[in-house]
Amino acid sequence: AQSVTQPDIHITVSEGASLELRCNYSYGATPYLFWYVQSPGQGLQLLLKYFSGDTLVQGIKGFEAEFKRSQSSFNLRKPSVHWSDAAEYFCAVGEWSGGYQKVTFGTGTKLQVIP
């Protein structure tokens, strides 16, 4: 069965600093991978997704993620964090199961941005 691990529950960075959020997955075949962001009191919004092709994926709000098969990782990065990036971030892996795309989410990483 597929699974996703986000080892960091909480991360604090200074505004303007770079950011990397870690995500490791477990899946036998080539996975579909996603990063979602959730602001307080809101639903989840897709940042970016990977299915095939270029392993470096660009997303919205200046985020990017790199798929590394050898490390089973899909880490999210941003070169310069803004205060508005404070939110919770979820990595997810998808697979086809029973005729639909089953998506398994990690437990999330909460990002705090300090001035």
Place this chain on the structure above:
Amino acid sequence: DAGITQSPRYKITETGRQVTLMCHQTWSHSYMFWYRQDLGHGLRLIYYSAAADITDKGEVPDGYVVSRSKTENFPLTLESATRSQTSVYFCASSEAPGSGNTIYFGEGSWLTVV
């Protein structure tokens, strides 16, 4: 562009009562989902629907009932609410099967069972 609308957004109910969470989407997406979000568990799939009148269990279906008589609506019913069902519930939708279709989420329904 209304997207996905959930109601009620906030609900407090008593143990043993029946509660229905409503979900309406305006995109005519084939697939709809109900997730619950709990601290330390991330999001877990309760039920999903591939089309009108087609539903199936997800990871944590016990205690929940769904129906989908129309493509745009996917209500979730807690037949006899328990404290363990206190959670944030998210309805979501996606297009017909394709490689990695994006799942779009509603804003959530906060349910407290006392």
